[in-house]
Amino acid sequence: MGSQxxxxxxxxxxxxxxxxxxVSGIPAARALHERGALVTVVNDGDDERARAQAAELEALGITVRLGDGATLPPSTELVVTAPGWQPDKPLFLAAAEAGVDIWGDVELAWRLRGDNGRKAxxxxxxxxxxxxxxTVRMLASILEAAGLRTAAVGNxxxxxxxxxxxxxxxxxxxxxxxxxQLHWAPSLRAHSAAVLNLAPDHLDWHGSMEAYAxxxxxxxxxxxxxxxxNAADPATEDLVREADVEEGCRAIGFTLGAPGPSQLGVVDGILVDRAxxxxxxxxxxxxxxxSDVNPPAPHNIANALAxxxxxxxxxxxxxxVRDGLRNFRPDAHRIEHVADIDEVAYVDDxxxxxxxxxxxxxxxxxxxVWIAGGLAKGATxxxxxxxxxxxxxxxxxxGADRALIHEALTRHAPEVPVVDLDRTDTGAMSEAVEHAARLARPGDTVLLAPACASMDMFTNYNKRGEAFADAVRARAETSA
Known part of the structure; x- marks a missing residue:
């Protein structure tokens, strides 16, 4: 099926x-019900929130089955899944055995685009x-600067x-x-697409690096x-070579160095296009x-080029492109400069x-001065x-898995001083900032870049970043 x-x-x-x-299941159920489908929603959880959501859907005439997300309802002709449900769930195995297609929310959106009578x-x-x-928010900013009606959507x-x-x-x-989302989107056909980089992640879900890639x-x-x-990541170029694209589609690389033909890159502090x-x-x-890229860190320049x-x-x-990059403001907790105290920069990533x-x-x-640790998720x-x-x-x-980082530091950077906080409570962040401030010298950067998930100590990475920023601002007040 062609892109348009x-x-x-x-x-x-x-x-x-x-x-x-x-966030994906409820809109999907509503959209399908509005189009005359006979919808049954299945959900593993059966808590107070799930029951309230179920009541709203049942009032519309949608069947909801709580506490049983494993069994395929009789007569099912299609399964539409939330993206996080793992492929080996019994529901999906039963669907595959019955020859029933499985779509994700992205696939459903792709199939329904233009359904309201407008041009897709x-x-x-x-x-x-x-x-x-x-990258997506930078892209939306550039498209808006070009006068196009657009939005940053999806994940x-x-x-x-x-x-x-x-x-x-x-x-x-x-x-x-x-x-x-891509796993469950078999018919998606984008105008153009980018794979920024590939590194091991979510391997418990995909089963292997090969499946993830x-x-x-x-x-x-x-x-x-x-x-x-990404010209610096050959695995992304390999994926382009393997892709079945429409005739005339081009491979376009981006690089932090001088670009070759059909690439975008950097020359003397200028982002240039040779594609x-x-x-x-x-x-x-x-x-x-x-300097138009905010912040102008190397990986963020790569994002801007993509x-x-x-x-x-x-x-x-x-x-x-220039105006969109100048207008862009990064989200919180992504290389976010919090404050300068005694000629030391404090950065929340x-x-x-x-x-x-x-x-x-x-x-x-x-x-x-690096602040790190949390849940390693199997990382080394x-x-x-x-x-x-x-x-x-x-x-x-x-954090819970700090010893893994400490062991790596002992092996590969034994001369670097390490403060090991034997704490996994939220109050540990204030102490971490105090220790980091003592280690830092003028011109240094105290960088929260944990290399780990946050859930051992915080609800999410946002809360962890907020705790860091609060601790830094408190220190700034006492230093003033």
Whole structure:
């Protein structure tokens, strides 16, 4: 099915099982019910919140089965699942055995786009282990600067179903897609797509690195204009080579170095395009200055180049790339500068919940007091510490799996002073900041980049970042 073609399904009387209540399940159930489908929602949980959600759906005439997400309801012709449900759940195994298709919320949105009678907006899709949200928001900012009606949607928090079925008309959508979502999106065909990077993550869900990479690579299937890859990460280029794209679709690389033909890159502090110019063998188009990227950390410049590549693939003019990057403001807890105290910068990158993200964060600064630790999720830290050792002034560790990082520091950076806080309570962050401040010297950066998940101590990475920022501001007041 071509990128601009809209799939039509006769939903009237079709028995559809929706797996999971929540941010994707409830809109899916409502949308399908409105189109005449006979919807049954199944959910593992049976708590107070789930019962309240079930009551709302049942009032519409939708059947809800709480506490039993394992059994496939009789007569099911299609399963629509929340993205987080693992592929080996008994419900899915039963569906596969019965020959019943399984779609995710992204697949359903793709099939329903244009269903409201309007022209379906093309999708510019972004996936990767790290940097997806920032890149998608940069892309949306660039598209807006070009005067296009757009939105940042998908895994970023705005429901794709709401975007494709709502009242607002769009010229193009900037779509963040997780590996979970891509796994269940067999017919998705983007206008252009980017895989930013690939590093081990969610392997418990996918089963192997190969399966994880294959699901990421689905984003390139059927692309019509550009498959954007990271020239510094050969695995992303390999996915482009393996993709079945439409004739004329081009492979477009991005690099932090000088770009070759069909690439975007950096020359003398300028972001340049040698892909979407008339003579890419000899010409390069200036797009923006590195200083237009906020913050201008190396991995964020790479994000900006990927966003620019997708925008240029859609025909956006260079000035809009520059203006969009200048207008962009990063989300909280992503290399967020909190304060300068006694000539030491304090930076919150609580979103760095794995080693790949933390590696990029550590590479952005020359001399660092590193605050790290939390739930390791099976990660190892030797490569991370080896790469960062020369930049480390000191390290403050906390959280359940801090010993794993400490052991890697002992092996690969034995000269770096380490403060090991034997605490996993939320109050540990204030003590961590105090210790980091004592280790730091003028010109240093105290960097919260935990390389671990937060749930051993905090509700989420946002709360962890807020605790860091609060501790830093409290210190700033006492130092004033």
């Amino acid at each position: 073609e809209v799939s039509t399904v006769d939903w009237q009387g079709k028995h559809v099982t929706v797996a999971g209540l929540g 907006a093309p999708w510019l899709a972004v996936t990767g282990t790290n940097g997806k949200t920032t 970023i928090g705005v429901s794709l179903l709401d975007a494709v079925l709502g009242e607002q008309e769009y010229d193009v959508l900037a779509v963040e897609l997780s590996s979970y 294959a699901d990421k690579g689905r984003v390139y299937e059927g692309n019509t204009v550009a498959c954007v890859y 979407f110019v008339k003579n890419r063998q000899k010409q390069a188009q200036e797009l923006a200055e590195v 966003a620019a590549a997708l925008a240029r693939a859609f025909g956006v003019e260079p000035a809009a 609580s979103k760095a919940t794995n080693t790949h993200a933390t590696e990029a964060s550590l590479a952005a600064y020359d001399s660092i 830290f030797d490569d991370l510490v080896t790469g960062a050792a020369k930049r480390l002034r000191g390290v403050v560790l906390m």
